[in-house]
Amino acid sequence: MxxxxxxxxxxxxxxxxxxxxxxxxxxxxxxxxxxxxxxxxxxxxxxxxxxxxxxxxxxxxxxxxxxxxxQFEVFNSETNEVRNKSGKYRDTANILENEKINYANNLLSGQxxxxxxxxxxxxxxxxxxxxxxxxxxxxxxxxxxxxxxxxxxxxxxxxxxxxxxxxxxxxxxxxxxxxxxxxxxxxxxxxxxxxxxxxxxxxxxxxxxxxxxxxxxxxxxxxxxxxxxxxxxxxxxxxxxxxxxxxxxxxxxxxxxxxxxxxxxxxxxxxxxxxxxxxxxxxLDHCNPLVEGEFDQNTVLKEANTAREHLLKALTELLLGDKLAAEYLICHLIACIYLRQETLTLGSFCLNISNLPIRKYPHYAKQLYDIIKQFVTKSYYLPLTVDNMNTMALLPKKDYECNRLTSGILQLSKHTHLVLDETRLQQGRLGPAGVHNIAALGNLIKTQKLKYDFKYYQMDFDSDVSVLILSEGKSLLPSDYHVPLRPEESSLEIFDAIVEAATYYLKEEIMNLIRAYLTNLKLVKYTVTEDLKFVEDDFIEMRRNSTTDAPVTADDLHRLLVLARLVGLSRGHDTLSNECWDTAKAMEAELQHRLKNRVPSTI
Known part of the structure; x- marks a missing residue:
């Protein structure tokens, strides 16, 4: 053979x-x-x-x-031969000039x-x-x-x-x-x-x-x-x-x-x-060419920490020495929807990084995106200008004249990273289309669904798009986690050199390690054990110490559990451990302290 x-x-x-x-x-x-x-x-x-x-x-x-x-019959007028042919897997009959199709007998249609x-x-x-x-x-x-x-x-x-x-x-x-x-x-x-x-x-x-x-x-x-x-x-x-x-x-x-x-x-x-x-x-579960063959969860988890250390080092430098922001950004990059039940959607991790130093570096958001796109398999950069919001088609729309779905920017496959640059927003008036587009972005962030426009009605389609919002002040769009950047003065002075150094440090071997890491962790099966008494005890303690001005609710618990899951995954754990729970609590405590003590931006 x-x-x-x-x-x-x-x-x-x-x-x-x-x-x-x-x-x-x-x-x-x-x-x-x-x-x-x-x-x-x-x-x-x-x-x-x-x-x-x-x-x-x-x-x-x-x-x-x-x-x-x-199936159909072909008659040859020269030889009087009749033969059967199939139209499966082709668009044309490929018959000779002296052949004709018999449309009256032995014709079998398919769909x-x-x-x-x-x-x-x-x-x-x-x-x-x-x-x-x-x-x-x-x-x-x-x-x-x-x-x-x-x-x-x-x-x-x-x-x-x-x-x-x-x-x-x-x-x-x-x-x-x-x-x-x-x-x-x-x-x-x-x-x-x-x-x-x-x-x-x-x-x-x-x-x-x-x-x-x-x-x-x-x-x-x-x-x-x-x-x-x-x-x-x-x-x-x-x-x-x-x-x-x-x-x-x-x-x-x-x-x-x-x-x-x-x-x-x-x-x-x-x-x-x-x-x-x-x-x-x-x-396809993903389209990363570096991740092939049978998925070996044990190997992925064993190698996760090495890739994480490289990524954390690079992101901390690019975020001007802000390690907390880098930790949250890693969680964002590995997050994906892991459960849908009726109206419940779990796994979304929309991150808003604000206080970007755009006065000193007007194109900082785009420079940051240009590095991020070197890590992730699929991404799109969308400047949130008034003109873009008023003129761009974000949602797919049914075109009845041509009988087809006209695509929109937000019609993206799962695990695509959408980076919204709000630092490009200038004064101006949003028209009806702009208001509609902002509402569509907000709906995508909150529900991970898109409303396709069929003119006479709208239909929800599930989405799994990671949204990162880069802004000067707190974003006008909703987000799951808001992290105001706290740059180090020394890093602010040498940002261009940092970008150059990061490009030099991130050799192809390290880049490929990070690229595979970010995809593989989306494929890991994470299990929640029944032994979560430490979570229950901590939540009771948090409720006891809360005040009427800042009550601790079930939403706060959910938020912590999502963060702890990603903290654990990023470090190579497929179950929730006490250590990862404590790390997530510490991250959230530091973030809440930062949010309460914000000062007007001078950068």
Whole structure:
């Protein structure tokens, strides 16, 4: 038998269908998938149509189910031969000029789910470079450029609405055998209606991204919006799939047909948005290329303290000698949602670091972010200017004319770090859109949910985005923990040198240790033992010593438990210990003392 990797390089949809179960088993047995081209790192136009490829990204939108011809007969007019073909894992019939499809007999229709997947929004440059170095296949550059190839094919898909017809209409009429381009007038209308940005529809503006239309044939996986997935499937890049080559319909004959805007939006040029017919879809817990293979919790916990010490040292320097702020920032960087029950969401750790020295260093917040993004896998920096709040689309919105979800900046996959720079806020007036955006940010922070706008109603979608607010005074947005920065005078004088020294200190080996540490701790299973009498005794004592002006409530206990959990995890503990509880109490006591004794900022 041929080498397994070689087989996957040459497999076609037909050979896959001939022995589908064996192919799937072999795919799952592969030690790694590097030999299957990842089109995030390899240009799709260098790959032949029908190649088995991979794509990794976030589900950005889901379209209506699509009907296609799972089995159909082809008649050859020269040889009078009749043969069966399958439309599974392809968009076009690939028949010869002297062949015709028999639409009257032995036609079996199937249904496939169609969704738009975009490469991970906010994936940082270091992660992308590492991904490319492992997955870029140099030999693909010698392949023919498929974006230049136009074939005359028979389209095999039908829209969901078109199939809601009576039984006698099962004799499906031929849609197009040879697609003709639209007239120049029609092309100009379509071009005026949609732009490249409209077709790509990326969540984050001005950030490099890729898009792919994925077609899924199994109903076992109830995939959801914003989930991170990796798809293995057959590439479909025939230029004839573009909306520019869709047949024009008469509204009197086909009143339920797609509008021109919808047709072009749902059928972008394959050179811009390739199609992928999935043979396997797997959900991803993370997208850090440094964290691979089986997750070994014991090893992760054993190595945690070493990475933490490096990270604490670097952050303390960058936060101008403020070790307490650095400790809270580490807790923020490893936090994620770990429990959802109805209206209860546990694990959120929105951190507001205020009193930034913007008079001396106007771009301090951006400089701090530029270091943080070297640690985390996905992040986005959002300056909270009045203009941004009034003009940016933060929430996804349903576009009924094009029948698709228009993405918003806050449509992010889990474990993305959103850094809000409030130091950029100047005097100005927030319009209705600005007020709406501020409310959306507040709702995300408090509930870790986003309200998607469907025009006639709103729908909540779960989120898991870590929000860090950098501000001069206390933020106008809510936060779980507010830490006013207390810089050391000596550090203030040499901040530029500190940034340079930190860059020198954080060698690639140390950086990778920290990067893996921040991802791994989100995957650790944390257990709460029943032996928490020390917590109960402390809470009773805290309640006893509280005053009417500063009562100790159940919220205070919850806040301490969340902090103690993260303090323990950061040090390599997967259960709550007395030591970590005491450390969390000491951190909170120091923070409350700092908050009560704040002085006006002079930096």
């Amino acid at each position: 041929h080498d397994t990797a070689f087989c996957f390089e040459t497999v076609s949809p037909d050979s896959w269908l001939a022995n589908e179960q064996t192919w799937k088993e072999n795919l799952l047995k592969l030690p790694n998938w590097y030999q299957i081209p990842l089109i995030n790192s390899n240009a799709s136009h260098n790959l032949p149509d029908g190649t088995l490829v991979r794509f990794r990204g976030m589900i950005q939108d889901m379209h209506n189910p699509e009907f296609y011809f799972e 496939r789910q169609t969704m738009v997947v975009v490469s991970m929004p906010g994936l940082n440059e270091w992660a992308q470079q590492l991904e490319d170095s492992r997955n870029h296949l140099n030999h693909l550059k010698q392949q023919p450029n498929t974006s230049k190839r136009l074939t005359s094919s028979t389209k095999l898909k039908r829209s969901y609405d078109e199939d809601e017809i009576e039984d006698d209409a099962m004799q499906v009429e031929q849609e197009v055998t040879h697609k003709e381009p639209r007239t120049k007038e029609a092309e100009s209308v379509a071009a005026n209606m949609v732009s490249r940005e409209h077709l790509l529809n990326f969540p984050l503006p001005d950030v490099a991204c890729q898009s792919c239309i994925v077609k899924v044939y199994t109903e076992d996986d109830q995939l959801k919006l914003n989930e991170m997935i990796e798809v293995v499937g057959f590439l479909s890049v025939d230029p004839a799939l573009s909306g520019e080559f869709q047949p024009e319909t008469d509204p009197l004959v086909d009143p339920r047909g797609e509008s021109e805007a919808e047709a072009v939006t749902h059928n972008p040029p394959p050179s811009l948005v390739p199609r992928l017919h999935a043979v396997h879809v797997r959900r």
